[in-house]
Amino acid sequence: MTERGFADVAIEAAHAFRVIMQAMARPGRVLDIGADVRAPAPLLPSAAAVALTLCDFQTPVWLSPQLDDERIVHYLRFHAGAPLVAEPQAAQFIFATSADLPPQLGLLQQGTHDYPDRSATLVIQVAGFVPGAVELSGPGIRGRESFGVVGLDGAFWMAMAENHARFPVGIDVIFAAPGQLAAVPRSTAIRMLESA
Amino acid sequence: MNAPAYNFAYLNEQTKRMIRRAILKAIAIPGYQAPFASREMPMPYGWGTGGVQVTASVLTPEDTLKVIDQGADDTTNAVSIRKFFVKTAGVATTEKTEEASVIQTRHRIPETPLTEDQILVFQVPIPEPLRFLEPRETETRTMHALEEYGVMHVKLYEDIAQYGEIATTYAYPARVAERYVFDPSPIPKFDNPKLDGCPALQLFGAGREKRIYAVPPYTRVKSLDFEDHPFEVQRWDQSCALCGTRESFLDEIVMDDHGTRMFVCSDTDFCAKTRGER
Numbered sequence: 001m002t003e004r005g006f007a008d009v010a011i012e013a014a015h016a017f018r019v020i021m022q023a024m025a026r027p028g029r030v031l032d033i034g035a036d037v038r039a040p041a042p043l044l045p046s047a048a049a050v051a052l053t054l055c056d057f058q059t060p061v062w063l064s065p066q067l068d069d070e071r072i073v074h075y076l077r078f079h080a081g082a083p084l085v086a087e088p089q090a091a092q093f094i095f096a097t098s099a100d101l102p103p104q105l106g107l108l109q110q111g112t113h114d115y116p117d118r119s120a121t122l123v124i125q126v127a128g129f130v131p132g133a134v135e136l137s138g139p140g141i142r143g144r145e146s147f148g149v150v151g152l153d154g155a156f157w158m159a160m161a162e163n164h165a166r167f168p169v170g171i172d173v174i175f176a177a178p179g180q181l182a183a184v185p186r187s188t189a190i191r192m193l194e195s196a
Numbered sequence: 197m198n199a200p201a202y203n204f205a206y207l208n209e210q211t212k213r214m215i216r217r218a219i220l221k222a223i224a225i226p227g228y229q230a231p232f233a234s235r236e237m238p239m240p241y242g243w244g245t246g247g248v249q250v251t252a253s254v255l256t257p258e259d260t261l262k263v264i265d266q267g268a269d270d271t272t273n274a275v276s277i278r279k280f281f282v283k284t285a286g287v288a289t290t291e292k293t294e295e296a297s298v299i300q301t302r303h304r305i306p307e308t309p310l311t312e313d314q315i316l317v318f319q320v321p322i323p324e325p326l327r328f329l330e331p332r333e334t335e336t337r338t339m340h341a342l343e344e345y346g347v348m349h350v351k352l353y354e355d356i357a358q359y360g361e362i363a364t365t366y367a368y369p370a371r372v373a374e375r376y377v378f379d380p381s382p383i384p385k386f387d388n389p390k391l392d393g394c395p396a397l398q399l400f401g402a403g404r405e406k407r408i409y410a411v412p413p414y415t416r417v418k419s420l421d422f423e424d425h426p427f428e429v430q431r432w433d434q435s436c437a438l439c440g441t442r443e444s445f446l447d448e449i450v451m452d453d454h455g456t457r458m459f460v461c462s463d464t465d466f467c468a469k470t471r472g473e474r
Contacts, residue, residue: 020220115231172224187225
């Protein structure tokens with residue numbers, strides 16, 4: 001049987017969106033996601049809240065191999081009605097875990113210089129957050145913010161720095177941990193703090 | 197018990213998802229005008245349908261909403277939008293800037309400094325700052341893509357050549373995070389410095405023109421100017437006739453047929469607070 005999703009769609013989606021929006025507006029800040037939502041493992045409820053708040057029949061979704069589970073597929077089809085695509089390049093929303101990211105972030109939809117908003121949003125399931133890997137600066141950040149994610153190494157942050165270099169085109173990333181969210185949009189400049 | 201007559205905050209969930217996706221991309225690309233599928237609202241274009249759709253998409257039941265029109269809480273546009281959200285979202289409302297978690301505004305930024313816990317939603321009539329210089333959307337889009345803003349500086353220069361100063365007094369163009377030139381909506385240029393480094397998230401909705409854009413918190417917003425003609429805000433010789441302040445934006449009110457005039461704060465809440473009436 002499919003998990004129920006949001007307890008009350010209009011209210012819980014509003015709660016979830018406020019957290020997602022504040023996370024995107026304040027890069028690197030870790031926020032608690034209070035929305036009442038259930039999801040089939042291994043899809044985290046926090047990632048499911050992002051999916052049910054933002055995805056529908058207009059947004060092609062790609063699931064990484066670890067998340068490409070029959071129950072998750074059914075859950076997203078039932079609650080969001082989102083078309084699932086076979087290639088990450090074709091997706092507007094990409095759901096992956098920190099262990100099986102799509103190989104090249106630069107191949108995801110970047111938008112165009114005329115329409116930079118036509119770009120992918122990457123949602124990465126992570127175990128948690130540990131500051132100290134990178135220093136973030138840019139819109140939404142007062143001064144600088146130390147940030148880091150469990151299970152994401154220097155190669156990932158190098159790719160994110162390249163993503164920022166392509167601004168205004170590029171992808172935006174939401175990190176979904178158990179009960180928490182953070183985001184790093186393309187507008188955020190990234191400086192490595194440790195050699196990985 | 198009757199079932200509620202409206203979905204929470206009026207809009208259906210698919211519309212909110214579409215608007216929410218546009219808001220996130222607008223935040224990720226500060227100052228860029230993200231297109232969205234603006235809906236018909238139960239009020240005419242020009243009454244803040246863009247702002248209303250953005251507010252409806254960010255509102256939660258726990259919010260306290262303030263709505264102002266030219267700084268005032270008690271004008272028709274502000275009252276009707278406030279009532280709209282009381283009816284459709286059941287949210288608490290306030291006239292006090294510091295009590296509000298979401299503030300929808302037409303043409304002003306409150307005098308009371310905003311905080312990180314607040315969201316400011318602007319109603320925007322014409323989102324494209326280059327529109328009166330280049331009417332073709334295809335061209336202005338390319339100009340933004342190429343960061344080609346020379347024409348705007350020519351316009352400001354022509355002001356100086358004709359009037360001796362930059363004559364633009366409202367909807368004064370500014371550059372967001374050193375990239376996109378944007379129209380801060382028809383706020384007086386007096387309010388432009390408040391856009392810069394503001395701790396609150398600022399969202400802009402244009403309903404008829406179907407665009408959403410954003411200035412994230414603590415983002416550099418630089419009003420366009422020249423080294424020898426730096427950006428300046430309006431100043432008055434008068435102080436507010438009601439509260440006596442010299443710090444706020446003043447409205448000039450004609451009192452009779454003999455030319456008697458009175459200058460009062462445009463921000464009614466700020467004026468009442470300064471007078472100690474609340």
